Amino acid sequence: MSGAVVTRVNGPVVELSAGEGLAMRDLVFVGPEQLPGEVIALEATRAIVQIYEYTGGLRPGDRVHGSGGPLTVELGPGLLGGVFDGVLRPLHSVGPHIERGGASRTLSEERNWRFVPTIGIGDLVTSGSKLGTLPESAAIDHHVLVPIGVEGRVEWIVPEGDYHVGDVVARVGGHELGLSQRWPVHRPRPVSARLPPAEPLVTGQRVLDLLFPVARGSTAAIPGGFGTGKTVALQQIAKWCDAAVIVYVGCGERGNELADVLQEFEALKDPRTGQSLLDRTVLIANTSNMPVMAREASVYTGVAVAEYYRDMGHDAVVIADSTSRWAEALRELASRTGELPAEEGYPAGLSSALANFYERAGRVRTLDGAIASVTVLGAVSPPGGDLTEPVTSHTRRFVRAVWSLDRDLAYARHYPAVSWRDSSARDSDGLATWQAEHGDPGWGERRTQTLRLLTDADRVESIAQLVGADSLPASERLTLRVARLLREGVLQQSAVLPGDEYTTPAKQRALLELVLEVHARMQALLEGGTPIARLDAFDLSPVVSARFETTPEGAAEVNQIATELIGALDSLEGRR
Ligand SMILES: Nc1ncnc2c1ncn2[C@@H]1O[C@H](COP(=O)(O)OP(=O)(O)OP(=O)(O)O)[C@@H](O)[C@H]1O
Numbered sequence: 016m017s018g019a020v021v022t023r024v025n026g027p028v029v030e031l032s033a034g035e036g037l038a039m040r041d042l043v044f045v046g047p048e049q050l051p052g053e054v055i056a057l058e059a060t061r062a063i064v065q066i067y068e069y070t071g072g073l074r075p076g077d078r079v080h081g082s083g084g085p086l087t088v089e090l091g092p093g094l095l096g097g098v099f100d101g102v103l104r105p106l107h108s109v110g111p112h113i114e115r116g117g118a119s120r121t122l123s124e125e126r127n128w129r130f131v132p133t134i135g136i137g138d139l140v141t142s143g144s145k146l147g148t149l150p151e152s153a154a155i156d157h158h159v160l161v162p163i164g165v166e167g168r169v170e171w172i173v174p175e176g177d178y179h180v181g182d183v184v185a186r187v188g189g190h191e192l193g194l195s196q197r198w199p200v201h202r203p204r205p206v207s208a209r210l211p212p213a214e215p216l217v218t219g220q221r222v223l224d225l226l227f228p229v230a231r232g233s234t235a236a237i238p239g240g241f242g243t244g245k246t247v248a249l250q251q252i253a254k255w256c257d258a259a260v261i262v263y264v265g266c267g268e269r270g271n272e273l274a275d276v277l278q279e280f281e282a283l284k285d286p287r288t289g290q291s292l293l294d295r296t297v298l299i300a301n302t303s304n305m306p307v308m309a310r311e312a313s314v315y316t317g318v319a320v321a322e323y324y325r326d327m328g329h330d331a332v333v334i335a336d337s338t339s340r341w342a343e344a345l346r347e348l349a350s351r352t353g354e355l356p357a358e359e360g361y362p363a364g365l366s367s368a369l370a371n372f373y374e375r376a377g378r379v380r381t382l383d384g385a386i387a388s389v390t391v392l393g394a395v396s397p398p399g400g401d402l403t404e405p406v407t408s409h410t411r412r413f414v415r416a417v418w419s420l421d422r423d424l425a426y427a428r429h430y431p432a433v434s435w436r437d438s439s440a441r442d443s444d445g446l447a448t449w450q451a452e453h454g455d456p457g458w459g460e461r462r463t464q465t466l467r468l469l470t471d472a473d474r475v476e477s478i479a480q481l482v483g484a485d486s487l488p489a490s491e492r493l494t495l496r497v498a499r500l501l502r503e504g505v506l507q508q509s510a511v512l513p514g515d516e517y518t519t520p521a522k523q524r525a526l527l528e529l530v531l532e533v534h535a536r537m538q539a540l541l542e543g544g545t546p547i548a549r550l551d552a553f554d555l556s557p558v559v560s561a562r563f564e565t566t567p568e569g570a571a572e573v574n575q576i577a578t579e580l581i582g583a584l585d586s587l588e589g590r591r
């Protein structure tokens with residue numbers, strides 16, 4: 016574009032005298048340092064650009080160069096295990112800090128990849144079909160796909176061998192193709208069909224998988240006040256969920272948290288593959304000390320990366336911590352551009368911005384015919400814990416599951432502090448059907464029973480506070496005791512105790528069945544005339560410790576504990 020110059024610098028927002036050939040959402044490079052930015056408003060004689068870098072030193076008269084297109088990122092092998100900024104430039108982790116890297120190119124040009132072509136000369140290929148495969152990490156096969164917009168006969172393709180991302184590996188319909196491709200982050204990558212959610216995303220976190228499950232390709236938000244455990248919960252999911260690829264976006268949050276993720280994930284082993292967890296993770300860091308305007312780019316870059324792996328046939332998860340910091344950037348932008356604010360200073364476009372982000376989730380049939388998914392999970396940090404504020408209330412409308420964190424539970428160190436009153440899961444009925452078809456017909460009924468018990472206990476608890484627990488009927492005292500068992504033996508889950516940090520579905524089921532079975536037996540004993548005092552004296556501590564005194568996969572161990580305990584309970588009846 017010709018002749019655009021900076022006319023005004025307002026923090027991260029820069030006004031230009033409009034040159035020719037500029038379009039909305041175009042990527043431009045501003046000033047002597049070529050700071051990247053995006054056109055966010057365009058009028059006849061001026062344009063407004065948000066800059067992804069600090070604008071110190073930028074001044075009126077500085078020249079602007081257009082890139083001729085929207086913000087795109089480079090997608091290819093080498094993303095896994097890496098840490099990048101909001102526009103996918105590599106970063107270095109130095110001790111507890113994450114710093115700018117030297118390179119501006121996303122993928123290393125030095126690394127060798129063992130590429131194995133899966134098609135031959137003369138084959139007809141279309142956008143998104145597979146050219147070949149390379150092992151990106153021990154866990155993930157990277158399928159090199161024909162870029163969107165390219166199709167035709169394979170005119171030429173390299174033999175199996177070691178190649179760099181910069182090498183041409185094939186020519187299709189006149190296009191030379193390499194191991195990487197570019198993609199505009201705001202545009203959803205095409206699929207051949209969108210499919211309804213079907214299977215669960217197993218998070219390994221009991222309160223989520225048992226009570227508020229999310230399907231692969233679905234969406235969930237985790238709203239919670241300051242320090243209620245949003246980051247820990249999302250990190251636990253990133254570590255232990257059964258997706259193939261995790262894209263973790265640290266958006267406007269503390270930088271040391273991201274550095275911790277990097278270090279921890281490197282040391283931890285994926286229980287399914289035995290490889291480092293970092294091997295399946297892409298970290299995108301736009302932390303609180305980094306340019307505010309790149310927050311939006313960071314979340315869209317995150318979904319674009321996830322869609323790229325989805326298109327290879329993988330199940331990917333995008334985690335954004337925190338979407339509220341991105342919303343704050345939108346608010347700052349609105350105030351600097353003089354846009355008329357809607358609610359609480361946020362621009363009118365807040366709701367559609369959130370919708371566009373969550374709508375990128377989905378279970379799909381890829382252009383190559385595989386079934387794959389992108390699941391989107393976002394933290395929401397309402398100021399003052401006020402769950403009626405705009406970001407939380409809009410987000411609730413767009414997500415399938417809400418994992419609402421409760422301040423009182425967090426205060427009582429009941430972690431994860433997921434409220435059973437305020438959380439919801441629209442996928443739960445569909446997933447109950449899936450569970451029934453996959454060997455667990457009791458799944459839905461156990462969930463209903465558990466939620467009812469927790470609600471009953473809340474009601475009894477409030478009565479007990481008025482009349483004293485001792486004056487409650489025996490069955491209600493039992494309800495309170497069993498609800499406590501549920502909370503302490505099933506729902507609470509430590510992020511740091513080795514046996515407890517994740518739990519397989521089979522062990523989750525065993526733990527819940529144990530508590531429900533104890534309840535049923537004790538109820539029967541009460542009805543049969545056993546005095547409540549006898550039941551009160553019965554030691555149930557093995558139920559509470561079963562979750563962490565067994566291994567994460569220890570369903571059989573839990574069932575053994577259950578057999579012994581139920582046996583002991585049954586013998587109470589004989590001694591009545
Ligand atoms: N599952 C858990 N096991 C053990 N401790 C936990 C767990 N979840 C949260 N905590 C404790 O709560 C603290 C705060 O958690 P976290 O940083 O995740 O909160 P947050 O909601 O992300 O806070 P902020 O609002 O500052 O972002 C943690 O440092 C940890 O001590």
Ligand SMILES: [Mg+2]
Nearest residue numbers: 245246247268
């Ligand atoms: Mg946090």
